[in-house]
Amino acid sequence: MTARTGGSFILDDPAPLVDALRADGWRVIGPREGDGAIVYDEIETAADLPRGFVDEQDGGHYRLRESGNDRWFDYVVGPQNWKKWLFPARQKLWSATRTADGFDIDPEKVEFPKTALFGTRACEIAAIEIQDRVFDNGDFADAGYRHRRENTLIVAVQCARSAPTCFCSSMNTGPRAEAGFDIALTELEDGGFFVECGSDRGAEILDRIDATAADAAAEEAAQAVTEQAAQMQMRSMPENIAGLLKDSLDHPRWAEVADRCLSCANCTLACPTCFCSDVEDVNDLSGDHTERWRVWDSCFSLDFSYIHGGAVRRSTLSRYRQWMTHKLSSWHDQFDTSGCVGCGRCITWCPVGIDITEEAAAFAAEPAEPADAGGLET
Amino acid sequence: MEALLAQDPMLPRRYRVKRVWKELGDVASLELEPIDGEPVPFQPGQFNMLYAFGVGEVAISISGDPADGSGLVHTIRNVGAVSAALTKVSDGDVIGVRGPFGTAWPVAQETGRNIVFVAGGLGLAPLRPAIYHVLQNRAHYSGLTLIYGARSPDDLLYAEEIKSWKSRFDTEVEITVDHAAPGWTGQVGVVTIGLDKALAGIDKAEVSAFLCGPEIMMRFSVMSLTAAGVPEERIWVSMERNMKCAVGFCGHCQFGPDFICRDGPVFRHDQVSRLISKKEV
Structure with missing residues (x-):
């Protein structure tokens, strides 16, 4: 433990921090501007960060534009999230080679260099902690995921603004990250960064930087930044939604939202907690070498529920219902937490602008009658 | 569970096909033995992920005798690419096995009870290990149907074996078929007909029932059982969903709050009764 663990400091800009991480051997993944959106990719210097950009978000709408100022982190979350790095969309599990009397299996060794997730937002830390539970469920642990997480350092950015799609306040996941980071940055209103050190590993990095200790006024200013972001939030999740949905499987609202849903799976890809996967077997032309790959999958695809004789969830209604009841209700039964962190990605990246908070509010406004006829009763 | 955490749960072990035999036109049984190391013990009702080289993996219940450590038996119907490859293996071939996974039929806990097994189609295969257990410990149970x-x-699976069970004085067997063929002198109709007949002479409060088959068959069987007075907390069902891991x-295998692979496949009926009557869950 260094003197800096648990301390707070002031930095003029994030550049020394990026440099210190890289000097200490950390690969730094952070926000960058790519294809007109915020994407998470490797950064070499702070100059790679999308400084001076801000996003416009709404249901089915996203634009990244220049903000006209030189603030570093005024945009919020984009289409990508950190699962791209911690739970890659395609992972080779093992390969096998045919032999004279059978086949040999070669396990795939996961190599993940020590990696700093730079610019992680509070909702995203919550999402990572949720996936931690998914991939170590008490009976089984995903060794590759665990290895990546052990080699991960989190540099959080406390949000200074919220998009209209953000609703982390109502999910109790943000906008201020109180824990779960090694270092957290708050970009203050009048420039400069309030730096919180959350772990020994964070302190080791901060030891490399010439940062002055923060005073109480700076801490107050940092609190005001996230309070302001919280106050900007326009959407919220009804508190009792987990219980409500349990009794609403036959609610007429499902048919109504299914009429709009394209079953395109965008929401599940953009969601930072969605974890479903498929496996693929890839053979070479000789047929003697095969590989088994694990790939992202979505409960919105028809094949997802296929068993001999056909898919169990044939209708869009049943697939939307599966996604939403899982995310907001049965996730609690499975992992003792909601599967939603209020990041709003599923709202922004839904091509028809379906808004999970609006759907939830519809269930809250008209709780199901026991004899509802609108759903799929048999 | 420490042992499970220690190994990569996605990595198959290689098993050699000791013997393969045809059960029905499109159904084969495979007896397997591990190439490296000892066979892993299993409980009746559990399943394995069977892997055919270069084709893929599929969840198959274990259909052999849990008390017989000599081989691991699975009964497979050819319904897709992987099951086709698995039913076409020859003696001596090698396949991959992960498992055993999932919950078990709690037959060993139900001693003293009147045991009723209700099977539809290939649903008899996952029940057979439990049937073996009751047959081998028959004195500990008040009845077996x-x-x-x-x-x-x-399409009657294990027909010869069923005949031998039927010939025992301590075992009742009721067989029904949906469609009779020339020469069939038995019952025609749905399983619940045989169920009502079998329940007629026994004390329903003493019954512990284990069901495996198509969901609709299990639903109607549960209705018959509970209507006759069998306690709901003495009824178990085995559920099926797509499974990849x-x-x-x-x-993939989520059924409301439950993962069928870990919380199931065997559920006490009241655990799943809320959802089993819903379509497309």
Whole structure:
């Protein structure tokens, strides 16, 4: 433990921090501007960060534009999230080679260099902690995921603004990250960064930087930044939604939202907690070498529920219902937490602008009658 | 569970096909033995992920005798690419096995009870290990009945074995088929007909029932059982959904709050009764 663990400091800009991480051997993944959106990719210097950009978000709408100022982190979350790095969309599990009397299996060794997730937002830390539970469920642990997480350092950015799609306040996941980071940055209103050190590993990095200790006024200013972001939030999740949905499987609202849903799976890809996967077997032309790959999958695809004789969830209604009841209700039964962190990605990246908070509010406004006829009763 | 955490749950072990034999036109049974190391013990009702080289993996219940450590038996119907490859293996071939996974039929806990097995089609295969257990410990149970429904007389699985069970004085067997063929002198109709008949002479409060088959068959069988007075907390069903990982990672087998691979496949009926009557869950 260094003197800096648990301390707070002031930095003029994030550049020394990026440099210190890289000097200490950390690969730094952070926000960058790519294809007109915020994407998470490797950064070499702070100059790679999308400084001076801000996003416009709404249901089915996203634009990244220049903000006209030189603030570093005024945009919020984009289409990508950190699962791209911690739970890659395609992972080779093992390969096998045919032999004279059978086949040999070669396990795939996961190599993940020590990696700093730079610019992680509070909702995203919550999402990572949720996936931690998914991939170590008490009976089984995903060794590759665990290895990546052990080699991960989190540099959080406390949000200074919220998009209209953000609703982390109502999910109790943000906008201020109180824990779960090694270092957290708050970009203050009048420039400069309030730096919180959350772990020994964070302190080791901060030891490399010439940062002055923060005073109480700076801490107050940092609190005001996230309070302001919280106050900007326009959407919220009804508190009792987990219980409500349990009794609403036959609610007429499902048919109504299914009429709009394209079953395109965008929401599940953009969601930072969605974890479903498929496996693929890839053979070479000789047929003697095969590989088994694990790939992202979505409960919105028809094949997802296929068993001999056909898919169990044939209708869009049943697939939307599966996604939403899982995310907001049965996730609690499975992992003792909601599967939603209020990041709003599923709202922004839904091509028809379906808004999970609006759907939830519809269930809250008209709780199901026991004899509802609108759903799929048999 | 420490042992499970220690190994990569997605990595198959290689098993050699000791013997393969045809059960029905499109159904084969495979007896397997591990190439490296000892066979892993299993409980009746559990399943394995069987892997055919270069084709893929599929969840198959274990259909052999849990007390017989000599081989691991699975009964497979050819319904897709992987099951086709698995039913076409020859003696001596090598396949991959992960498992065993999932919950078990709690037959060993139900001693003293009147045991009723209700099977539909290939649903008899996951029940057979439990049937073996009761047959081997018959004195510990007050009764044993198997109600088995198949599409046609030609689709009756383990027909010779069922005959030998039927010939025992301590075992009742009721067989129904959906469609009779020339020469069939038995019952025609749905499983519940045989169920009502079998329940007629026994004390319903003493019954512990284990059901495996198509969901609709299990639903109507449960209705018959509970209407006759069998306590709901003495009824177990085995559920089926798409499965890719069998360890709770892939999300495919979710049934409401439950992962069928970890929380099931065997559920006490009241655990799933809320959802089993809903379509497309």
